[in-house]
Amino acid sequence: MVLATGVPTREELVRRAAAAAPALRERAEWTEQNRRLPEETIEALAEAGVFKLRVPVRYGGYEADTRTLVDVAAELARGDGATAWVASVYWIPTWMTCLFPDEVQDEVFATPDVRICGTLSPSATATRADGGIVVNGRWGFVSGALHSQWQEIIAVQVDAEGGPMPVMALVPMSDLTIVDDWHTAGLRGTGSVSTVADNLFVPAARVLPLGAVLQQQSASRRNADAAIYRPPLLPVASASSVGSVVGLAQAAFDIFTERLPGRKITYTGYDAQAEAPVTHLQVADAVQRIEEARHHAHRLTDLVDGKANDAGEWSLEERARARAALGAACRRAREAVRILADASGGSSVYDSVPMQRVLRDVQSVNLHALMNPDTNAELYGRVLCGLEPNTLYL
CATH class of the missing domain: 1.10.540.10 (Acyl-CoA dehydrogenase/oxidase, N-terminal domain)
Structure with missing residues (x-):
C-alpha cells in the first residue's frame, strides 16, 4: 500500500x-x-x-x-x-x-x-578562513563510509569568540581520506573505517554550531513545519539506532529454533533438546527479554514521535529517559542473545552457524558510547536524583 x-x-x-x-x-x-x-x-x-x-x-x-x-x-x-x-x-x-x-x-x-555517514565525536579541529573554516583531524567508527557520498563531521573551532566551539559540518567523501582500519570482533561487515581531513576547506553554508543543533535550532526554512525535524538530536539518534538490537535478538531466536529439531543435549539422556525442561526455561526467558527489548524500543519511539507531533518542549528528564530506554533495549537484547547462544551447544562456535556472529554483533552494539546500557542508566538516574547531566549529549 x-x-x-x-x-x-x-x-x-x-x-x-x-x-x-x-x-x-x-x-x-x-x-x-x-x-x-x-x-x-x-x-x-x-x-x-x-x-x-x-x-x-x-x-x-x-x-x-x-x-x-x-x-x-x-x-x-x-x-x-x-x-x-x-x-x-x-x-x-x-x-x-x-x-x-x-x-x-x-x-x-x-x-x-x-548516503550520508557521520559521527558525533569532536575529534578534529577547525579554524576560521575566508568564507568558511579549515578542518584537520580524524574520525573513527564511521559506519557506511565506504558507500557514502557525504560525511557529517564534528570539529572544535579553536579560534571562535568566547573560546573553543564545537561545530557540525557536511563534506563530500571525495574530500576525505579513508583509512581501512576496521579489524574487529563484531559488526565487521559495517566497514566502520576511519576518515581523515587534511587542511580541508568547508564553506560556511555547510557549517552549523553544534550547540545550536543540540538546542533544536535549525537553519532550514522549508523543514520548519515538518514534525520529524523538531525533536532534539540525541533522542532522534537513540530512536534511529535501537531497532538493530531488537532485530539481532529476534535473529538469535530464529537461528535457535531452526536448529532445534533433531538436536540432542550431548552427554545427557535427552535425545531431543526440545524435550528438556532447561530448554523450555531458556527459550521462555529469552523470548520475554526480546519482548522487553521491543517494548523499550517502541516506548522510545512513542516519546520521540509523540513530542514531534505535539511540538512540545523537551524536559531534561525526557531527554535522559530517551537514552535510558535505548540502553534498556540494548541490555535486554544482549541478555536474550546470550541465553540462546549458551543453549546452542558447542557446534554453534563454527563460522557456518550464524549464532556466534549475532552474539558478537549484539555485544559490539552494547559497547557503543551512545548505546551502552550502564552509561545511559547512570545518566537517567543522575537526572532523576536532581543533578545536572554530566554530558552535552542529551
Whole structure:
C-alpha cells in the first residue's frame, strides 16, 4: 500500500525490509569476511527505500517517523546485523542534514538514494578562513563510509569568540581520506573505517554550531513545519539506532529454533533438546527479554514521535529517559542473545552457524558510547536524583 502522496506506509516499508532479509542473511558471511556491505546489499536497500526514510518529501523522500525506523531495522537485522546497523547510522546524519540551510540540502539530496555517514565525536579541529573554516583531524567508527557520498563531521573551532566551539559540518567523501582500519570482533561487515581531513576547506553554508543543533535550532526554512525535524538530536539518534538490537535478538531466536529439531543435549539422556525442561526455561526467558527489548524500543519511539507531533518542549528528564530506554533495549537484547547462544551447544562456535556472529554483533552494539546500557542508566538516574547531566549529549 502506498499513500496518495507516493509515500509508502509503515506496513509496506516493513514488508519490503522483511522481504530483503533472507538475501541479506545469505550474504552475511561474505559481508563479515570482507568487512563491508556488498554492492548487491546497497542496491537491495535502495530498492526497499531504506535510504529515503529520513529524506524530505520534496526530494522524493518519505519523512518516516522513528517507529518505522525501528521496525524496518529490526527486520533487516534478522537477516544481517551489520546491514541493519549501517542503515540505522545513515538515518541519523541524513536527519542532521535536514537542519542545514535549504541550499545545502538541495546540493546533497540532488543525488538519488544519497548516503550520508557521520559521527558525533569532536575529534578534529577547525579554524576560521575566508568564507568558511579549515578542518584537520580524524574520525573513527564511521559506519557506511565506504558507500557514502557525504560525511557529517564534528570539529572544535579553536579560534571562535568566547573560546573553543564545537561545530557540525557536511563534506563530500571525495574530500576525505579513508583509512581501512576496521579489524574487529563484531559488526565487521559495517566497514566502520576511519576518515581523515587534511587542511580541508568547508564553506560556511555547510557549517552549523553544534550547540545550536543540540538546542533544536535549525537553519532550514522549508523543514520548519515538518514534525520529524523538531525533536532534539540525541533522542532522534537513540530512536534511529535501537531497532538493530531488537532485530539481532529476534535473529538469535530464529537461528535457535531452526536448529532445534533433531538436536540432542550431548552427554545427557535427552535425545531431543526440545524435550528438556532447561530448554523450555531458556527459550521462555529469552523470548520475554526480546519482548522487553521491543517494548523499550517502541516506548522510545512513542516519546520521540509523540513530542514531534505535539511540538512540545523537551524536559531534561525526557531527554535522559530517551537514552535510558535505548540502553534498556540494548541490555535486554544482549541478555536474550546470550541465553540462546549458551543453549546452542558447542557446534554453534563454527563460522557456518550464524549464532556466534549475532552474539558478537549484539555485544559490539552494547559497547557503543551512545548505546551502552550502564552509561545511559547512570545518566537517567543522575537526572532523576536532581543533578545536572554530566554530558552535552542529551
